[in-house]
Amino acid sequence: MCETRNRFVGLEPKKRVEALEDIDRRDFILFCTTIAATLGLEASWVPKIAEAVERAARKPSVIWMHFAECTGDSEAFIRSSYPSTEELILDILSIDYHETLMAASGEAAEEALRLAMEENDGKYIAVCEGAIPMATPPGPNGKPGDYLRVGGKTGIELAREVCGRAAAVMCVGNCASFGGVQAQYPNPTGAVSISKATGVPTLNISGCPHNVVNSVATIINFLLLGSLPKADKLGRPLFAYGKRIHDTCPRRAHFDAGQFVEEFGDEGAKDQWCLYKVGCKGPQTYHNCSSVEYNDGTSWPIKGGHGCIGCSEPQFWDNMSPFYERLPNIKLPGVEATADKVGLTLVGAAATGAAAHATYTLLNRKKFDETLKDDEGEE
């Protein structure tokens, strides 16, 4: 299968149409239906989606860039078979540059990028994967952005070049969208999101990795209407990030019933009770995992018995941890404590203070009585 995948990168449009004809009609309609459902469209849209996909002429050119990341999003993308086969995904798009998929390497690869950008200048979709390190490495020769160089250019330069000339920039994965794990404390490489590094607004298909259904649906949306889908304040498309995981979670009934897993492996866990008390961040996380699931609708963390860790939210590694507690800790200089500890200390202090003052009053009752008498009071 791996070889067939590479076959499609850089193919001429006509050849791609031929390849599309190989695909089973049933699979194809199933794919269109999945996309319609993901986008929240009704069944009458399915033929329109099919038509938009089949119209080869409007296939958008895609330049897929890798920055500081683990290639997890490319992995997710090429492993998906639902929406249908990987051929189909690659066929909706004309992927003209993709470092891990293309055969070319070295100078030939750099040339391919230059060509791809020139041929479709201002018209291609830049898909970005990975964060941009902005910091300067220590040492006499360090320059800003040196932590990431591809073909002699820093990540910052590459990102500005490619994103600046794109019709639209789509970030896949949390790193490109918000900086990801490497942007978390203490962030040694100064990693930031694509939009922060380039100043170009991006559409963020966040997640770790992102769900392929969502990136493909975004592209179909682009094919269908010629525009990117409506996004939330963080640039995430609302069709996928408009509701929290908790809002449609299959364990939600147990949440409302007050039936919680107390620790992994207990009776509640076996009965698939709600994972709220073992740190599930579903109530804080916008994503459509609970309806589309991952890997062809196979499973997703909560279905597998583990709480959500909020991987589609900004700075999730810092903000959503500890992953097995509900609230983040409070970091005061020198100490780290839970909010409840800080609070109970406060309450304890107030109660102790009151008790101490009451004792003082009892012992010094006379003093207060005296002040009562001494009251030629004016203000």
Added chain:
Amino acid sequence: MTAGTSALKGNEEVYLVVRTRSIFACAIHWIVFCSVIVLAVTGLYIGNPTFYFGKGEPYQAFAMADMRFYHFTAAAVLIASFLTRFYLAFTDSCNKDIKQFLPTPRNVINAFKLAFNYGLGGGKHLAYRYVNPLGGIGIFGMIVFITMLAGTGLLMYAQGGNPNSFWYSLCSSLTIMIGGIQNVRVIHHLSMYFLFFTVIIHIYMQIWKNIVFTESDISSIIGGYKIFPYRDIGHFADYYGIHLDDAPPSREEMDRASTPMKDAE
């Protein structure tokens, strides 16, 4: 308006009954009190559901759903009564008391004097017809913390809303400014504990004052009047034209003292 004297232990122990706030304002205090208790109990449950479990099949049990329902209902009551109280602070017939709650320089200075006076028992005892400046500072704190609780609570509540609405985008912008929903939740928790802190001191101080000094502040929040020993009214005598001398004030003077003031402080 209530006015009366009662001669206890001879002429010196004359008591003055004065109106301090309308019955409406008193009622709101206790509505706020009740809703805060409900919010604290249900909120602590929502944060860590331990003391009440849903037994049976999920469709038979609604422990968490119930608690959240009570939390949101009490929150609505709290917000509505707080807004009404805010309006009353400017328009109340007996006491337009907004200035008594704000930490103006004058209030802060007087609060320090009182803190010394109440805390250690030194200095002059100052009686106040309305909220005293030390109490006022504490009340200001409670107002701030309740506002923060309501604000962060509404931000969390808005999360489940319609993502196309104006309200939703307003709240999500604010949430992003605060640094994410987890920070909002931490602030909700911390504001709660700061509120508990101030409330404990508030309650202790009111009860303590009631016992140690003769002025009865608690009746001021239940019935809306305070009872002062006549000799304590010195520092606000000027307001009412009561002249302090050995003789108790006349009935007429008493009545005047008890009439609502046009402009509090």
